[in-house]
Amino acid sequence: MATQRAENMADNTPDQAPNEAAPDAVVVRFAGDSGDGMQLTGGQFTLSTALAGNDLATFPDFPAEIRAPQGTLFGVSAFQINFGSRQINTAGDAPDVLVAMNPAALKVNLSALKPGGLIIADTGEFTKRNLDKAEYEVSPIDDGSLAKFDVLAFDISELTIEAVKEFGLGKKDALRSKNMWTLGLALWMFDRERQPIIDWLNAKFAKKPEIAGANIAALNAGHAYGETAELSGPLKQVAMPPLEQSPGLYRTITGAESVSLGLVAGAQLAEVDMFFGGYPITPASAILHHLVRLKEFGVTTFQAEDEIAAICSAIGASYAGQLGVTSSSGPGIALKTEALGLAIMVELPLVIVNSQRGGPSTGLPTKTEQSDLYQAVYGRNGDAPMPVIAACSPGDAFDVGIEACRIATQYMTPVMLLTDGYIANAAEPWKVPDPASYQPFPAKFLDGLPEGEEFLPYKRDEKGARPWVKPGTPDLMHRVGGIEKNATTGNIDYAPDNHQRMTELRRDKVLNIDVPDQQVDTGETEGELAVVGWGSTYGPIRQAVNRWRDKGRAVSHIHVRHIWPLPANLGELLQGFTHVLVPEMNTGQFKTVLRDQLLVDADSLTKTSGQPFQIAELEAEIGKYFDNVPDNEGGKVPANKQQLPSTEA
Amino acid sequence: MNELTKIETTLKDWETDQEVRWCPGCGDYAILKAVQRTLPQLGCDPKNTVFVSGIGCSSRFPYYIESYGFHTIHGRAPAVATGVKLANPELDVWMVTGDGDGLSIGGNHLMHVLRRNVNMQIMLFNNEIYGLTKGQYSPTSRVDTRSPSTPLGSVDSPANPCAFALGSGARFVARGIDVSKNLPDVLKAAHAHQGAAFIEIFQNCIVYNKDVFDDFAKPKGADQQQLWLTHGEPMLFGSEKTGGIRGLKLNPVSFALEVVDVPDGDAEAAGVLVHDATNKTLAHMLVELPFGEFPMPLGVVYDNPGPTYEAAVHEEKARASKGKEASLAKLLAKGQTWTVSGTAQDPV
Numbered sequence: 001m002a003t004q005r006a007e008n009m010a011d012n013t014p015d016q017a018p019n020e021a022a023p024d025a026v027v028v029r030f031a032g033d034s035g036d037g038m039q040l041t042g043g044q045f046t047l048s049t050a051l052a053g054n055d056l057a058t059f060p061d062f063p064a065e066i067r068a069p070q071g072t073l074f075g076v077s078a079f080q081i082n083f084g085s086r087q088i089n090t091a092g093d094a095p096d097v098l099v100a101m102n103p104a105a106l107k108v109n110l111s112a113l114k115p116g117g118l119i120i121a122d123t124g125e126f127t128k129r130n131l132d133k134a135e136y137e138v139s140p141i142d143d144g145s146l147a148k149f150d151v152l153a154f155d156i157s158e159l160t161i162e163a164v165k166e167f168g169l170g171k172k173d174a175l176r177s178k179n180m181w182t183l184g185l186a187l188w189m190f191d192r193e194r195q196p197i198i199d200w201l202n203a204k205f206a207k208k209p210e211i212a213g214a215n216i217a218a219l220n221a222g223h224a225y226g227e228t229a230e231l232s233g234p235l236k237q238v239a240m241p242p243l244e245q246s247p248g249l250y251r252t253i254t255g256a257e258s259v260s261l262g263l264v265a266g267a268q269l270a271e272v273d274m275f276f277g278g279y280p281i282t283p284a285s286a287i288l289h290h291l292v293r294l295k296e297f298g299v300t301t302f303q304a305e306d307e308i309a310a311i312c313s314a315i316g317a318s319y320a321g322q323l324g325v326t327s328s329s330g331p332g333i334a335l336k337t338e339a340l341g342l343a344i345m346v347e348l349p350l351v352i353v354n355s356q357r358g359g360p361s362t363g364l365p366t367k368t369e370q371s372d373l374y375q376a377v378y379g380r381n382g383d384a385p386m387p388v389i390a391a392c393s394p395g396d397a398f399d400v401g402i403e404a405c406r407i408a409t410q411y412m413t414p415v416m417l418l419t420d421g422y423i424a425n426a427a428e429p430w431k432v433p434d435p436a437s438y439q440p441f442p443a444k445f446l447d448g449l450p451e452g453e454e455f456l457p458y459k460r461d462e463k464g465a466r467p468w469v470k471p472g473t474p475d476l477m478h479r480v481g482g483i484e485k486n487a488t489t490g491n492i493d494y495a496p497d498n499h500q501r502m503t504e505l506r507r508d509k510v511l512n513i514d515v516p517d518q519q520v521d522t523g524e525t526e527g528e529l530a531v532v533g534w535g536s537t538y539g540p541i542r543q544a545v546n547r548w549r550d551k552g553r554a555v556s557h558i559h560v561r562h563i564w565p566l567p568a569n570l571g572e573l574l575q576g577f578t579h580v581l582v583p584e585m586n587t588g589q590f591k592t593v594l595r596d597q598l599l600v601d602a603d604s605l606t607k608t609s610g611q612p613f614q615i616a617e618l619e620a621e622i623g624k625y626f627d628n629v630p631d632n633e634g635g636k637v638p639a640n641k642q643q644l645p646s647t648e649a
Numbered sequence: 650m651n652e653l654t655k656i657e658t659t660l661k662d663w664e665t666d667q668e669v670r671w672c673p674g675c676g677d678y679a680i681l682k683a684v685q686r687t688l689p690q691l692g693c694d695p696k697n698t699v700f701v702s703g704i705g706c707s708s709r710f711p712y713y714i715e716s717y718g719f720h721t722i723h724g725r726a727p728a729v730a731t732g733v734k735l736a737n738p739e740l741d742v743w744m745v746t747g748d749g750d751g752l753s754i755g756g757n758h759l760m761h762v763l764r765r766n767v768n769m770q771i772m773l774f775n776n777e778i779y780g781l782t783k784g785q786y787s788p789t790s791r792v793d794t795r796s797p798s799t800p801l802g803s804v805d806s807p808a809n810p811c812a813f814a815l816g817s818g819a820r821f822v823a824r825g826i827d828v829s830k831n832l833p834d835v836l837k838a839a840h841a842h843q844g845a846a847f848i849e850i851f852q853n854c855i856v857y858n859k860d861v862f863d864d865f866a867k868p869k870g871a872d873q874q875q876l877w878l879t880h881g882e883p884m885l886f887g888s889e890k891t892g893g894i895r896g897l898k899l900n901p902v903s904f905a906l907e908v909v910d911v912p913d914g915d916a917e918a919a920g921v922l923v924h925d926a927t928n929k930t931l932a933h934m935l936v937e938l939p940f941g942e943f944p945m946p947l948g949v950v951y952d953n954p955g956p957t958y959e960a961a962v963h964e965e966k967a968r969a970s971k972g973k974e975a976s977l978a979k980l981l982a983k984g985q986t987w988t989v990s991g992t993a994q995d996p997v
Binding site for chain 2: 047050051053196245246247248249250251252261264265268273275277294295296297298300302304305306308309310312313314315316317318319320321322324338339341342346432433434435436470471472473474475476477478479480481482483491492
């Protein structure tokens with residue numbers, strides 16, 4: 001997993017056929033109608049996989065519509081999991097196994113499947129009507145078009161109805177257990193325990209025992225089908241030994257959970273209560289949902305009337321002495337922008353979490369992108385400097401949450417924390433950290449002055465931070481506001497020299513934040529190529545870089561957490577490489593920042609399809625920097641800045 | 650809000666060292682003085698008092714009050730004030746806004762702070778014009794207002810601040826006039842009310858909308874044009890000297906209020922309604938009375954307290970936290986976990 005950053009991991013080449021020998025990693029994609037419970041199936045399979053000791057990464061991919069019309073192509077919901085007995089950094093490129101609950105799910109996901117991959121299809125759903133909706137003239141199961149795959153097609157719908165008969169459910173309700181039947185089969189295929197899922201079903205449906213019973217019966221039936229069916233075909237059990245992981249306590253965690261916990265931990269380390277102002281927006285709402293359940297940790301949550309009120313209430317809470325936090329996604333961040341300027345101007349601590357999604361405007365609400373970097377770094381009126389940090393994986397979001405709280409409270413500044421839809425929704429095993437291992441950074445409240453000393457609300461400490469004073473403190477009454485203020489008294493001051501000075505003070509405070517030096521994630525500190533990433537591209541970059549390193553190429557992976565200000569040594573570090581390649585899920589935003597700040601001739605590799613990078617895509621691009629590799633002898637393909645997916649194909 | 654220890658202050662204690670920068674003769678001066686005079690009478694403590702404002706002439710107010718103060722951004726004072734109050738319910742929060750700040754750009758936030766019933770005093774200075782941006786018409790400007798942005802006269806209907814507040818669910822609605830000697834009493838009633846207390850203060854912008862309220866605000870003839878409401882008292886106005894005592898009566902056929910003469914001041918005989926500040930239907934009728942045909946109702950129109958938002962939030966928080974240990978270590982290890990020791994995997 002990403003946070004562990006182990007070296008010399010084994011590699012799994014992408015063109016390896018599935019099920020030949022015992023693979024060390026497998027990618028399974030569950031795909032069905034958005035009402036078929038695919039996310040639930042995937043989530044439970046993830047849990048059982050984690051319990052079996054495999055490393056894993058997941059990628060939920062679902063439509064923006066809650067219930068798109070049944071059976072349609074745009075209503076397909078999918079959940080991909082990559083797991084294995086080696087370290088897993090990404091949700092995997094091409095699935096080895098595709099579970100297609102209807103024709104639309106097959107059609108949408110087929111192109112992703114590996115040649116020779118296994119398709120498990122529910123023939124009960126391959127009706128004329130559903131084939132029409134998926135725009136198939138004849139059933140692909142029958143017309144030979146799936147010849148390059150292994151196909152296992154049987155009537156899962158009928159088998160499910162049969163399995164749950166004793167519970168006396170109507171057909172519609174009985175079919176709701178189809179996902180559990182499928183999960184049972186998948187559990188058998190990969191030799192996973194059913195008990196944790198049975199326990200979960202019993203707990204979830206404690207008040208509806210017949211529903212719990214039906215689901216368990218379906219789960220068992222699917223499992224038994226794998227075990228007893230006399231199949232000579234492709235379905236066979238795959239044993240996946242556990243990964244050697246560092247000892248400790250583990251759980252699975254999504255980015256939304258992890259960032260929430262990180263913020264709670266950060267507020268505790270700062271020794272302040274947290275106030276969270278939020279407004280529902282995909283994919284950021286999950287943070288509000290998590291924090292609302294943590295009241296005993298001193299967390300107050302407030303669902304505001306809009307994004308603006310969400311951030312303004314958080315600023316008000318910070319003024320009153322709590323740590324204000326707000327979260328949103330791109331369009332909501334746009335609405336909060338004026339208030340961000342206010343927080344910068346009044347110099348109060350504030351954490352803003354942006355779970356980025358495809359843009360602009362409403363864009364792709366449920367798909368991932370990294371295209372709000374300019375917005376985070378540059379997107380405000382006036383010279384409005386603000387620290388920006390980015391999480392690179394679900395687990396990493398915990399540490400980044402703490403770091404955001406540290407910077408905000410130590411420097412009296414708003415901090416933008418970037419995650420994205422992929423990190424927010426994806427799950428990975430997480431080694432539970434010991435809270436005592438984090439250094440506390442108690443916030444300092446000014447509560448009085450030596451006799452005779454004048455109170456100056458904008459007098460700065462050695463870090464450039466002004467004092468934090470809680471209303472209620474005697475003798476320190478003062479006024480703050482968005483109007484330019486005197487550099488010490490904080491009173492309104494439009495004087496030319498004063499504004500010049502305040503602009504510089506605000507800039508320097510942020511530029512002088514103690515950002516840790518940049519480390520190299522994989523590889524040496526110098527070489528032919530540095531692949532520089534930020535955010536959720538961590539996994540695929542790491543894997544792709546490792547593939548070339550295993551072939552002896554001088555390529556290193558550098559992953560930047562502190563986007564603004566950049567680590568002080570980054571420029572010097574990049575000087576050690578002949579080339580710098582910056583893959584990102586936008587049109588080259590971090591590349592621009594690097595060029596601007598470091599005068600480095602960074603190449604850009606971009607992808608804006610709403611899907612994460614595939615390892616193979618990155619691998620191919622990295623290969624172009626080396627002139628004596630297959631297909632690039634003599635450097636015939638120029639290393640370039642092309643956009644993915646290629647528009648030339 | 651809990652009962653705070655009353656402390657002794659004087660008007661001077663509430664003045665800052667800042668030069669007040671409103672236009673000479675602006676109604677804001679009178680309001681500032683009324684507030685600074687009232688705060689000591691209420692026993693308010695500068696260290697526990699927070700003034701929060703938005704943007705506009707009125708929103709400069711916090712700079713002139715020696716307490717904690719936050720001059721925020723246009724229209725957003727209700728949201729900032731809500732955050733202040735939720736973070737520390739012990740603070741005595743006063744919000745200052747104007748007709749543009751509170752009803753145009755910030756109308757949404759004003760609606761929600763009122764319906765949530767966050768315990769604070771909300772003073773909306775209504776001068777029916779945008780002053781700070783040099784005189785454009787505002788959401789409360791009357792139809793046909795000539796302004797730089799409406800040289801031929803405005804055509805849109807104005808908003809009625811008190812009707813807006815009532816419609817938003819406000820449980821305290823009052824009206825005052827900048828120079829009126831009654832303003833401190835209105836402020837005191839607002840402060841005594843537990844919950845969001847909305848006060849519309851007619852404020853004279855002497856530069857861009859001079860004397861627009863003179864029909865009822867100018868001292869001469871005021872007693873025939875102003876109806877000062879008192880809970881439990883008949884709704885009377887005028888005097889024998891100025892042309893007779895009159896009052897408001899309910900017409901049972903039209904279900905509307907009407908003006909009746911009150912011979913000899915005998916309100917009961919004339920059937921004059923007694924003001925009931927807890928009657929929301931009456932409040933709606935009063936704030937909608939067309940001026941001219943009727944006097945301008947002033948003072949406390951509606952005062953009917955209910956549970957406050959911040960109290961409910963903190964009660965729920967206390968209830969949900971009761972008996973729960975805030976252990977971060979346990980929180981992090983919550984849910985389905987497993988232990989890795991060497992290569993063996995054991996579900997916990």
